[in-house]
Amino acid sequence: MDGAVGGLKGCLKVRGSQIRHLLEAKDTFLFDCDGVLWHGEKAVPGAPGVVNTLIGRGKRVFFVTNNSTRPRENYVHKFYRLGFTDVRREQIFSSSYCSAVYLRDVARVRGQVFVIGGKGIRDELREAGVPFLQEEEQERRLDVDGQPQPDATIFNCDLSADVKAVLVGHDDQFTFLKLAKASCYLKDPDCLFLATDNDPWHPLKDGRILPGSGCLTAALEVATGRKATVIGKPSRFMFECISSQFSGVDPAQCLMVGDRLETDMLFGSNCGLDTMLTLTGVSQMEDAEVYSKSERSTEQSFVPDYVVDSIADFLPAFEELD
Amino acid sequence: MDGAVGGLKGCLKVRGSQIRHLLEAKDTFLFDCDGVLWHGEKAVPGAPGVVNTLIGRGKRVFFVTNNSTRPRENYVHKFYRLGFTDVRREQIFSSSYCSAVYLRDVARVRGQVFVIGGKGIRDELREAGVPFLQEEEQERRLDVDGQPQPDATIFNCDLSADVKAVLVGHDDQFTFLKLAKASCYLKDPDCLFLATDNDPWHPLKDGRILPGSGCLTAALEVATGRKATVIGKPSRFMFECISSQFSGVDPAQCLMVGDRLETDMLFGSNCGLDTMLTLTGVSQMEDAEVYSKSERSTEQSFVPDYVVDSIADFLPAFEELD
Numbered sequence: 001m002d003g004a005v006g007g008l009k010g011c012l013k014v015r016g017s018q019i020r021h022l023l024e025a026k027d028t029f030l031f032d033c034d035g036v037l038w039h040g041e042k043a044v045p046g047a048p049g050v051v052n053t054l055i056g057r058g059k060r061v062f063f064v065t066n067n068s069t070r071p072r073e074n075y076v077h078k079f080y081r082l083g084f085t086d087v088r089r090e091q092i093f094s095s096s097y098c099s100a101v102y103l104r105d106v107a108r109v110r111g112q113v114f115v116i117g118g119k120g121i122r123d124e125l126r127e128a129g130v131p132f133l134q135e136e137e138q139e140r141r142l143d144v145d146g147q148p149q150p151d152a153t154i155f156n157c158d159l160s161a162d163v164k165a166v167l168v169g170h171d172d173q174f175t176f177l178k179l180a181k182a183s184c185y186l187k188d189p190d191c192l193f194l195a196t197d198n199d200p201w202h203p204l205k206d207g208r209i210l211p212g213s214g215c216l217t218a219a220l221e222v223a224t225g226r227k228a229t230v231i232g233k234p235s236r237f238m239f240e241c242i243s244s245q246f247s248g249v250d251p252a253q254c255l256m257v258g259d260r261l262e263t264d265m266l267f268g269s270n271c272g273l274d275t276m277l278t279l280t281g282v283s284q285m286e287d288a289e290v291y292s293k294s295e296r297s298t299e300q301s302f303v304p305d306y307v308v309d310s311i312a313d314f315l316p317a318f319e320e321l322d
Numbered sequence: 323m324d325g326a327v328g329g330l331k332g333c334l335k336v337r338g339s340q341i342r343h344l345l346e347a348k349d350t351f352l353f354d355c356d357g358v359l360w361h362g363e364k365a366v367p368g369a370p371g372v373v374n375t376l377i378g379r380g381k382r383v384f385f386v387t388n389n390s391t392r393p394r395e396n397y398v399h400k401f402y403r404l405g406f407t408d409v410r411r412e413q414i415f416s417s418s419y420c421s422a423v424y425l426r427d428v429a430r431v432r433g434q435v436f437v438i439g440g441k442g443i444r445d446e447l448r449e450a451g452v453p454f455l456q457e458e459e460q461e462r463r464l465d466v467d468g469q470p471q472p473d474a475t476i477f478n479c480d481l482s483a484d485v486k487a488v489l490v491g492h493d494d495q496f497t498f499l500k501l502a503k504a505s506c507y508l509k510d511p512d513c514l515f516l517a518t519d520n521d522p523w524h525p526l527k528d529g530r531i532l533p534g535s536g537c538l539t540a541a542l543e544v545a546t547g548r549k550a551t552v553i554g555k556p557s558r559f560m561f562e563c564i565s566s567q568f569s570g571v572d573p574a575q576c577l578m579v580g581d582r583l584e585t586d587m588l589f590g591s592n593c594g595l596d597t598m599l600t601l602t603g604v605s606q607m608e609d610a611e612v613y614s615k616s617e618r619s620t621e622q623s624f625v626p627d628y629v630v631d632s633i634a635d636f637l638p639a640f641e642e643l644d
Contacts, residue, residue, distance in 0.1 A: 048550040071393050153494065154532060173473065179537060183523065201505065201546045210476060211545040215501060218544045219537040222522045287345050 005176070010303035011288050014276075021315035022276075028060040028254040031274070032233075033075075034045035034067055034202070035197055035259035035281020036311065044280050046312025053318050055086045062242055063087070064256075066197035066232035066263060068096035068169035068213065071123035090245070095196035095232035096121040098241050099167055100128035102231055107192055111164030114185050116171045116178050116216055121196065125167075132167075133160060154180035168220060170213045179216075183223040183294030193224070197232030199201075199263065204283060233258075233267035234259065253267065257311060261287055261302040269301040277304035278311050329519070332625035333610050336598075341584050341639035344598075344628065350576040352595070354555075355397075356389055356524070357581035357603020358633065359403055366602050368634025370405030371392075375640050381546045382562055384579075385409070385568055388519035388554035388585060390418035390491035390535065393445035406643065412567070417518035417554035418442040420563050421489055422450035424553055429514055433486030436507050438500050438538055447489075455482060460516075476502035490542060490550065491518035492535045501538075505545040507583040514545070519554030521585060525604060531591060555580075556588035561595075583624040591623040597617045599626035 002158050014022065031037060036274040039045045042114055054061050063075075070078070072092045103109045113132040126134045149322065152158075163185045167301060171178070185191050199212035231237050245251045251272040259281025260265020265288075268275035277288060291302040308314075336344065353359060359369045385397075392400070394414045401409040421443065425431045435454040437443055447454045461518050474480075474498060485507045491499070507513050520533035539550050553559050558640045573594040580586020581603025590597035599610060613624040630636075 125517075154530060155526065159530075170496045174501070176494045176496040176533070179496070179533050180531075183533050187529065187531065200547070204477065207509065208476060209479075209509065209545065211498070211501050211505050211541065215541040215544045219533065221542040222537045222540045223531065223533040225522070 010305055011277075011292050012306050013285075014306045014308060015240045016316055016320065017310070017311060018306075018322045019314055021253060023059075023314070023317055023321065026059075026253055026255045028062070028249060028273070029054055030062045030239075030254060030256045030268075031066050031311075032258035032260070032281075033063055033065040034265050035279050036257060037063075037084065038078075039280075040205075041082070043082040043084075043189075044310055044312065046270070046310065046315055047200050048085070050311050050314045050318075051084050052086055053279040053314075061087075061091060063092045064233060064238045064242075064267070065093070066199050067120075068094060068099070068196040068232075069118050069120045070094065071120050071127070072097050073123075074120070076196055077293060093237075093238045093241055094120070094124075096124040096169060098238050099169070099194060099231045099239055100124040102194065102237060103130045103165060103192075104128045105164065107194075109192060111162045112160060113165045113167050114160075114163045114182055115167050115169075116174060116182060116220075117167065117169035117196065117213075118171055118173070121167065121169050133163065135199045146228045152177060154184070157181065159184055165190060165192035167196070167218070168213055168217045171216060171244075174216055179219055179223065182220055186220070186224040186226060186275070193220070193226050193228045195230045195232075197263075198228075198230050199232075199260075214297055233263040235267070236270050238267070239271040239273075241248070255306075258282060261291060262303070265304045266298075266301050268304075274306070275304045276306040276308060278308050280310045331480060332559040333537075333599075333607070333614050334628050335607075336628045336630060337635060338638055338642065341630070341636055342642050344577060345636070345639055345643065348381075348575055348577045349595070350384070350571060352374055352384045352386050352561075352578045353633075354574060354580035354582070354586050354603075355385055355387040358600050359385075359406065359632070361602075362527075363404070365404040365406075366632055366634065368632065368637055369524075370407070371516050372633050372636045372640075374408055375405050375636075378421055379640075382568070383409075385411060385414045385416075386555060386560045386564075386589070387415070388417045388521050389442075390416060390421070390518040390554075391440050391442045392416065392418075393442050393449070394419050396444075404431075415560045415563055416442070416446075417435050418446040418491060420560050421516060421553045422452055422490070423448040424516065424559060425452045425489070425514075426450045428514075429487065431487045431514060433484045434482060435487045435489050436482075436485045436502060436504055437491075438496060439491035439518065439535075440493055440495070443489065443491050453630060455485065464487075474499060474505055476506070476567075479503065485513060487514035488514060488542070489516045489518065489536055490539045493538060496538055497507065501541055503544065504542055508542070508546040508548060515542070515548050515550045517550040517552045517554075518554050518586075520522075520550075521554075521582075522529055549612055558589075558592050560589070563592040581605060583613060583626070587626045588620075590626075593615050596628070597626045598628040598630060600630050602632045 195217040198214040200214045202210040254273040256268030256273040257276045261283045292300045436573040517539040520536040522536045525530040578595040579598045580588030583605045613621045
């Protein structure tokens with residue numbers, strides 16, 4: 001099937017038989033989660049049926065999420081609770097899990113990790129056997145007798161000599177002191193600077209927004225004059241994780257489905273995957289069309305090959321296949 | 323006197339008679355404070371004598387500092403305590419004072435200001451009569467009975483409908499919640515986005531660093547996709563403040579003395595002032611020479627006209643003048 005069918009390169013709105021062709025052509029489906037499968041604690045209508053059916057038909061299904069706040073075990077429960085009953089932990093590639101894999105297998109970091117982030121990150125590091133500073137260790141300040149003191153500041157706080165990496169992810173307990181400590185650790189050029197993802201913000205109900213970990217990383221990049229290595233989408237690393245754990249994953253046989261052009265579609269493009277935008281999340285058709293008219297090659301990489309209103313649009317195609 | 327004397331344009335290391343010529347040629351001296359006049363609570367040796375003598379000889383002396391943590395009244399005490407005995411409040415143009423002036427006289431903001439920052443900013447806003455959300459108002463979360471509740475998050479906190487500007491400065495009590503609230507306020511394109519300064523970091527003792535407010539601004543810029551209007555150096559606004567309050571300030575008669583190429587020298591250049599780097603602070607001669615060889619015009623604007631080891635080098639020149 002050719003992404004150019006129907007006019008412009010990319011942005012092809014697909015339905016019925018076109019989706020059926022895609023389902024026949026691909027053996028591996030990668031899904032982003034927030035905005036694609038669910039919004040908070042509410043599944044996108046039809047999404048559980050789509051995922052369950054794909055798995056039931058023997059397709060390979062993976063979940064690639066920049067959301068670092070949950071350990072994978074917790075994701076399995078969430079999938080189940082929302083009706084995605086057949087998802088196993090091994091299919092889930094979250095930015096916190098992949099960050100732990102990177103620190104253990106790629107960077108092989110010797111020493112401790114200073115974490116800006118929450119439970120999802122700490123649980124994954126613990127399970128991967130990557131040593132990190134516990135929160136209470138991160139916060140302590142020692143007095144002259146070596147006793148912990150409250151009201152630590154960057155002027156008086158304890159800094160560990162053993163920190164060899166700083167990992168930044170979503171952290172709703174982010175403070176100035178964490179930023180300052182991380183900045184001090186990163187003065188050592190041998191201290192690794194890693195970010196789970198670079199997402200700028202996430203939509204909340206009532207028009208509010210939740211700053212993403214890209215904000216915290218940007219703050220630290222300004223303080224240190226360094227650039228973080230980003231693990232999550234659009235970096236290729238999540239796909240490399242999948243390929244290293246599952247044999248025979250062929251990019252030409254994969255479809256990447258997501259709701260955010262600048263992360264999901266670019267990730268697919270970076271990994272050589274066909275891409276599909278679903279309009280149940282952040283990006284809309286107009287955003288994709290603006291990029292498709294751009295002459296910048298980066299922005300061209302944001303353009304999805306295919307577009308659906310919702311992944312529920314897969315359901316009629318399954319019926320046609322029956 | 324010609325900055326080209328001695329070879330390359332700029333970076334002219336000046337001593338004795340060259341400094342004497344400068345003292346004769348200029349009637350107005352602008353000094354940065356941290357790293358130029360003092361380090362923390364310790365005056366740069368000789369600096370108080372230089373400033374006192376300039377004032378005593380009838381030169382106009384102004385202080386332009388991006389440090390927003392003190393109100394001007396507090397600066398007057400610090401100057402006096404460190405031996406700068408003749409400095410009056412009217413000579414001090416701090417980024418917090420100038421931000422208050424901007425909000426009152428230029429933006430003429432109607433509504434309240436949401437402050438990311440400390441006492442220096444709040445005191446200056448109060449004195450300028452610019453309404454701002456009190457810290458306790460900023461932090462509160464209301465329950466169904468309208469009673470304040472602890473543990474506010476961006477999901478449940480109260481947001482004021484009356485916020486028409488966000489002002490970001492140095493804030494050692496910065497939290498994720500402040501970032502998130504400011505991001506929500508700035509979704510309104512009519513809400514002004516102001517930063518006291520864009521300093522990336524400040525040196526501390528023991529090789530530690532203090533993240534500057536440029537870090538916090540960067541975080542908010544990523545969250546909102548907006549750019550802040552910056553009040554402090556290198557923006558011209560501080561010089562415009564001086565010019566509006568003192569008649570006859572002629573850029574050609576001014577010398578800007580600072581320790582940071584990317585803020586102080588660029589500020590001088592932006593305002594059409596001759597510039598002098600003092601080597602008692604952040605930037606060193608080698609940094610200036612790297613910029614002087616750059617072909618980028620911005621980086622050329624970082625190059626000082628003159629360089630001294632310390633402003634104490636003015637002292638022998640005064641003796642020659644006697």
